[in-house]
Amino acid sequence: MTTIGVLALQGAVREHLRAVKACGANAIEIKRKEQLAEIDGLILPGGESTTIRRLIDSYDFFDAIQDFGQQGKPIFGTCAGMILMATAIKDQDTAHLKLIDMEVARNAFGRQVASFEADVEVHGIAADFNAVFIRAPYVVKAGPDVEILATYNEHIVTVRQGNYLATAFHPELTDDNRMIAYFVQMVKKAVAST
Numbered sequence: 001m002t003t004i005g006v007l008a009l010q011g012a013v014r015e016h017l018r019a020v021k022a023c024g025a026n027a028i029e030i031k032r033k034e035q036l037a038e039i040d041g042l043i044l045p046g047g048e049s050t051t052i053r054r055l056i057d058s059y060d061f062f063d064a065i066q067d068f069g070q071q072g073k074p075i076f077g078t079c080a081g082m083i084l085m086a087t088a089i090k091d092q093d094t095a096h097l098k099l100i101d102m103e104v105a106r107n108a109f110g111r112q113v114a115s116f117e118a119d120v121e122v123h124g125i126a127a128d129f130n131a132v133f134i135r136a137p138y139v140v141k142a143g144p145d146v147e148i149l150a151t152y153n154e155h156i157v158t159v160r161q162g163n164y165l166a167t168a169f170h171p172e173l174t175d176d177n178r179m180i181a182y183f184v185q186m187v188k189k190a191v192a193s194t
Contacts, residue, residue, distance in 0.1 A: 005030040005039035009055035011047025015172035033064035041187030046079030082166035101143030131169035
């Protein structure tokens, strides 16, 4: 059975585990870098990107996550996870994991009080995905190899580059598992091709 790990340092870990299981895959919490060897795909959940990065460094995950992706194993970042995956962050000198060729803006739709839900068309996945935006980022610029899967009010909110997927919203916070199911299929295809 396909096994997907959720980086369990901070953020919406339980909700992602539930969604992955609902899509028929095995789901485990990842708390030690050694566990990455046990999984086929990894989710970087929402939370607070600066805090998650500090914990990634504290638990020596940084190189291990980059190596995981370079092996062709799929990684999915949601909200803060999208920020962690970007090669550039607006108004910041440094980025984090630098997995997807994109520049993101943090809290781009506003602070916590400006959180909202909207139906978003996600190319090839859903015509009307109910997206939950909480202090959400968006993509300011995407590189030529980045596939834009969804926009909201002309801002890029879902992207894919090879084995990397990222959303500005929280797909795990509703009962609509189509976005998570798409990632599960990415992982299954990656497993089948190795």
